[in-house]
Amino acid sequence: MQAHQCTKLIERISWRSLQPVTAFVPYNSVAIQKVVCICQPSASRRRAHITSKNLERCRSMSVSAARQQGGNDQAFTLVGSGRVGTALKKLGSGSDKIIERGQAVEGPPGPIIVCTRNNDLQGVLDSTPEDRRQDLVFIQNGMLQPWLDARYLGNNTQALVYFAVSKKGETPIDGKTDANPEGLTAVTGKHAHAFAARLAAGDLSCKVLDQTQYKKSMLEKLIWICAVMLVGTKTGNISVGEVEKDHKDKLSTLIRELAGSGEAELKVQLDEGVLERLLAYSRSVASFPTAVKEVPWRNGWFYNLSLQAKQDGKADPSPTHSAWLKEVGAVE
Numbered sequence: 001m002q003a004h005q006c007t008k009l010i011e012r013i014s015w016r017s018l019q020p021v022t023a024f025v026p027y028n029s030v031a032i033q034k035v036v037c038i039c040q041p042s043a044s045r046r047r048a049h050i051t052s053k054n055l056e057r058c059r060s061m062s063v064s065a066a067r068q069q070g071g072n073d074q075a076f077t078l079v080g081s082g083r084v085g086t087a088l089k090k091l092g093s094g095s096d097k098i099i100e101r102g103q104a105v106e107g108p109p110g111p112i113i114v115c116t117r118n119n120d121l122q123g124v125l126d127s128t129p130e131d132r133r134q135d136l137v138f139i140q141n142g143m144l145q146p147w148l149d150a151r152y153l154g155n156n157t158q159a160l161v162y163f164a165v166s167k168k169g170e171t172p173i174d175g176k177t178d179a180n181p182e183g184l185t186a187v188t189g190k191h192a193h194a195f196a197a198r199l200a201a202g203d204l205s206c207k208v209l210d211q212t213q214y215k216k217s218m219l220e221k222l223i224w225i226c227a228v229m230l231v232g233t234k235t236g237n238i239s240v241g242e243v244e245k246d247h248k249d250k251l252s253t254l255i256r257e258l259a260g261s262g263e264a265e266l267k268v269q270l271d272e273g274v275l276e277r278l279l280a281y282s283r284s285v286a287s288f289p290t291a292v293k294e295v296p297w298r299n300g301w302f303y304n305l306s307l308q309a310k311q312d313g314k315a316d317p318s319p320t321h322s323a324w325l326k327e328v329g330a331v332e
Contacts, residue, residue: 086165
């Protein structure tokens with residue numbers, strides 16, 4: 001299958017559609033990066049003749065074309081040379097600049113990917129010239145939006161990273177599950193296409209989302225990390241897989257509580273099947289350990305909503321979460 005056939009294959013799916021699904025696809029002979037709609041046909045219409053094998057062949061050809069035709073020549077500035085920073089650099093063309101701790105953030109025009117822990121973000125910002133701060137790309141876990149908004153960075157590029165890098169220098173493993181075989185990693189903002197193209201160079205999936213859809217996806221990941229880590233810590237610091245297998249009731253309770261609280265605060269409605277998607281992700285990273293950490297960025301956001309509700313004379317929107325956080329000593 002040639003690259004131009006891949007484009008036609010995608011178009012054939014798209015024109016039969018009624019329900020668009022946004023996806024990133026590097027495509028065609030000049031390897032232009034573009035967002036296209038691969039769509040799900042209506043049950044009342046004839047399904048396009050397409051197989052998962054053909055889609056994978058199409059994606060492989062597209063990624064290959066991007067590599068061969070220079071579609072990944074965008075130089076990045078990478079702040080941090082840990083597992084993720086090193087992995088992103090290896091996927092590039094060799095023109096990236098690495099910024100280590102304490103160094104001034106300066107580099108080529110384009111994305112500045114912040115590959116540090118949350119507590120280092122202020123230091124990174126302080127080291128970045130004001131005229132380059134809109135190029136900062138944030139890939140950290142947790143609720144970043146209040147911090148970003150307070151620093152006039154609310155519209156900066158953000159990414160939800162689901163691919164895993166077990167050790168520095170190793171090849172990333174894509175974040176795919178039995179519920180989301182297309183992949184879970186997502187990005188939004190000014191440098192979204194460049195970030196997705198970099199991942200595509202390593203055959204890693206990445207969806208380019210608008211801000212509303214990204215907010216929903218971000219909330220789901222926040223719910224997962226807060227709920228799974230808390231249940232795992234409460235039950236003896238067991239693995240993620242043990243939480244999903246042996247404590248599904250406890251996990252389901254927390255997910256439902258946090259979903260309701262988060263939806264109300266962010267004024268969004270999560271898509272149906274949240275519980276199933278998060279359980280599936282738990283199975284895909286079953287060997288991961290559990291620990292409640294970075295509380296101000298994670299569980300602390302939900303806990304503050306509980307405190308605010310009480311101050312307003314309302315019921316705690318997530319009482320189980322509040323009680324268990326106190327039980328494990330994460331809050332007073």
